[in-house]
Amino acid sequence: MLYIIGLGLGDEMDITLKGLEAVRRCHKVYVEAYTSLLSFGLAIDGLSRMEKLYGREIVIADREMVEEGADSILNEAADSDVAFLVVGDPFGATTHTDLVVRAKNMGLQVKVIHNASVMNAIGVCGLQLYRYGETVSIPFFTETWRPDSFYPKIKRNRQLGLHTLCLLDIRVKEPSLESLCRGKKCYEPPRYMTIHTAIDQLLEVEEMNEESAYSAETKCVGIARLGYDDQVIVAGSMKDLLDVDFGPPLHCLVIVGETHPVEEEMLEFYSIKSSNV
Amino acid sequence: MLYIIGLGLGDEMDITLKGLEAVRRCHKVYVEAYTSLLSFGLAIDGLSRMEKLYGREIVIADREMVEEGADSILNEAADSDVAFLVVGDPFGATTHTDLVVRAKNMGLQVKVIHNASVMNAIGVCGLQLYRYGETVSIPFFTETWRPDSFYPKIKRNRQLGLHTLCLLDIRVKEPSLESLCRGKKCYEPPRYMTIHTAIDQLLEVEEMNEESAYSAETKCVGIARLGYDDQVIVAGSMKDLLDVDFGPPLHCLVIVGETHPVEEEMLEFYSIKSSNV
Numbered sequence: 317m318l319y320i321i322g323l324g325l326g327d328e329m330d331i332t333l334k335g336l337e338a339v340r341r342c343h344k345v346y347v348e349a350y351t352s353l354l355s356f357g358l359a360i361d362g363l364s365r366m367e368k369l370y371g372r373e374i375v376i377a378d379r380e381m382v383e384e385g386a387d388s389i390l391n392e393a394a395d396s397d398v399a400f401l402v403v404g405d406p407f408g409a410t411t412h413t414d415l416v417v418r419a420k421n422m423g424l425q426v427k428v429i430h431n432a433s434v435m436n437a438i439g440v441c442g443l444q445l446y447r448y449g450e451t452v453s454i455p456f457f458t459e460t461w462r463p464d465s466f467y468p469k470i471k472r473n474r475q476l477g478l479h480t481l482c483l484l485d486i487r488v489k490e491p492s493l494e495s496l497c498r499g500k501k502c503y504e505p506p507r508y509m510t511i512h513t514a515i516d517q518l519l520e521v522e523e524m525n526e527e528s529a530y531s532a533e534t535k536c537v538g539i540a541r542l543g544y545d546d547q548v549i550v551a552g553s554m555k556d557l558l559d560v561d562f563g564p565p566l567h568c569l570v571i572v573g574e575t576h577p578v579e580e581e582m583l584e585f586y587s588i589k590s591s592n593v
Numbered sequence: 594m595l596y597i598i599g600l601g602l603g604d605e606m607d608i609t610l611k612g613l614e615a616v617r618r619c620h621k622v623y624v625e626a627y628t629s630l631l632s633f634g635l636a637i638d639g640l641s642r643m644e645k646l647y648g649r650e651i652v653i654a655d656r657e658m659v660e661e662g663a664d665s666i667l668n669e670a671a672d673s674d675v676a677f678l679v680v681g682d683p684f685g686a687t688t689h690t691d692l693v694v695r696a697k698n699m700g701l702q703v704k705v706i707h708n709a710s711v712m713n714a715i716g717v718c719g720l721q722l723y724r725y726g727e728t729v730s731i732p733f734f735t736e737t738w739r740p741d742s743f744y745p746k747i748k749r750n751r752q753l754g755l756h757t758l759c760l761l762d763i764r765v766k767e768p769s770l771e772s773l774c775r776g777k778k779c780y781e782p783p784r785y786m787t788i789h790t791a792i793d794q795l796l797e798v799e800e801m802n803e804e805s806a807y808s809a810e811t812k813c814v815g816i817a818r819l820g821y822d823d824q825v826i827v828a829g830s831m832k833d834l835l836d837v838d839f840g841p842p843l844h845c846l847v848i849v850g851e852t853h854p855v856e857e858e859m860l861e862f863y864s865i866k867s868s869n870v
Contacts, residue, residue, distance in 0.1 A: 322709065408716065413855055442690055442694075445728065450725070
């Protein structure tokens with residue numbers, strides 16, 4: 317049996333009782349460490365805290381191991397109970413759907429244990445989840461690669477009065493260009509896009525396209541470390557949010573559409589102009 | 594301190610360790626029982642199972658208590674630690690946002706503990722969460738009231754190639770018309786919309802509007818009891834799904850947009866034509 321278990325968003329205490337029970341039933345436990353920042357897995361004592369609480373040795377499965385070594389994980393799951401721990405909810409990322417497909421193709425039993433992810437926990441900012449349009453991803457721009465496929469999507473959402481959740485780029489264990497050329501693997505240091513970078517890129521793309529999808533005055537909500545004890549939520553215009561220190565990753569950004577009164581009231585609490593920032 | 598704690602989707606074991614710790618710290622514990630079916634709270638022994646596991650007496654807060662009696666709950670939270678337990682994630686429903694707004698207006702500290710909800714757990718059917726458009730609600734039609742505001746939203750989502758999550762109506766503790774007339778409160782028995790009723794209503798609205806937003810041949814995924822041990826997921830055309838017995842509530846429905854290969858592969862496992870139904 318392959319258990320795919322969501323860990324939620326905060327720390328090792330965000331696992332569910334059902335998830336913990338499953339972990340303790342397993343002979344082998346992996347934790348994915350590449351689709352999002354695993355604060356408690358990557359922190360110096362994070363992995364050991366998890367291992368202590370869960371009562372199991374935990375193997376960090378990095379990008380390569382999951383994409384190239386999935387078969388060996390799945391073969392283990394054919395013979396015994398194996399847990400694959402995922403930050404957030406198991407189906408936040410395509411990679412895990414792919415793992416489930418492979419497992420099912422092998423005839424393995426798969427049991428999913430859900431948890432919170434950015435896709436629903438974002439509701440904490442007060443904007444109603446059913447009033448969001450398509451979610452967009454903002455990738456890091458490079459000198460030569462400045463993709464803006466998010467632009468028409470945001471424009472459409474805003475025309476419909478819908479909010480837009482912007483997921484900001486995460487680059488963990490990317491092979492360095494130099495290492496690719498030399499044929500041996502070295503990795504770039506991990507990079508997490510900040511709200512500031514996202515807004516800079518958004519405004520650059522608006523300037524290029526000039527379709528008035530949004531502007532520096534457009535109301536947004538910046539959220540850092542969603543679900544963590546030190547989570548920061550600030551509502552304000554894009555321009556205003558550039559002055560806010562959101563602290564360490566992960567960051568995400570919501571571009572606000574039309575708002576209802578109860579949404580307005582919640583945003584007021586997080587307003588850059590109110591005292592609680 | 595007011596703790597608003599998500600219970601997740603399945604049973605009493607879906608609470609997180611962090612949520613359980615908070616519950617055990619509180620002097621008073623409420624559980625909401627009106628925005629969705631609380632299978633473990635409404636089941637005969639559900640509440641007692643929760644009380645036993647959580648080690649606290651739990652008060653069921655029905656719709657009236659939350660909407661009309663919120664002040665007394667909040668006053669208690671001003672003096673001591675109070676937990677308000679919510680099926681799914683705290684921000685799945687507007688009512689809870691309203692409770693947070695009221696609490697913050699009173700200067701109360703509010704701590705939210707997230708969990709899975711239909712808005713992210715729906716990912717289990719294999720359709721990627723970032724490829725959903727606006728979520729729609731399908732209300733029960735009556736003789737005289739057949740609202741179809743979902744229709745243009747579904748049409749738009751489909752034109753954009755996006756999936757549509759349809760949340761199906763839940764009617765719990767609705768005052769009966771008769772009782773309203775007589776001035777004393779009696780309630781209708783609870784009603785939960787089935788996938789069959791939703792599809793019937795969807796097809797009726799398509800026939801009325803004739804804008805080809807979808808048809809009886811449109812591919813959908815029906816999901817019953819999402820996150821429960823006996824969850825049922827079946828993919829097929831609207832017409833085909835009318836022949837499937839999905840069993841007890843809760844039901845929800847996804848109208849499929851354009852699909853990517855990995856989405857196709859997952860849907861194949863749930864296909865009405867495959868053997869695993």
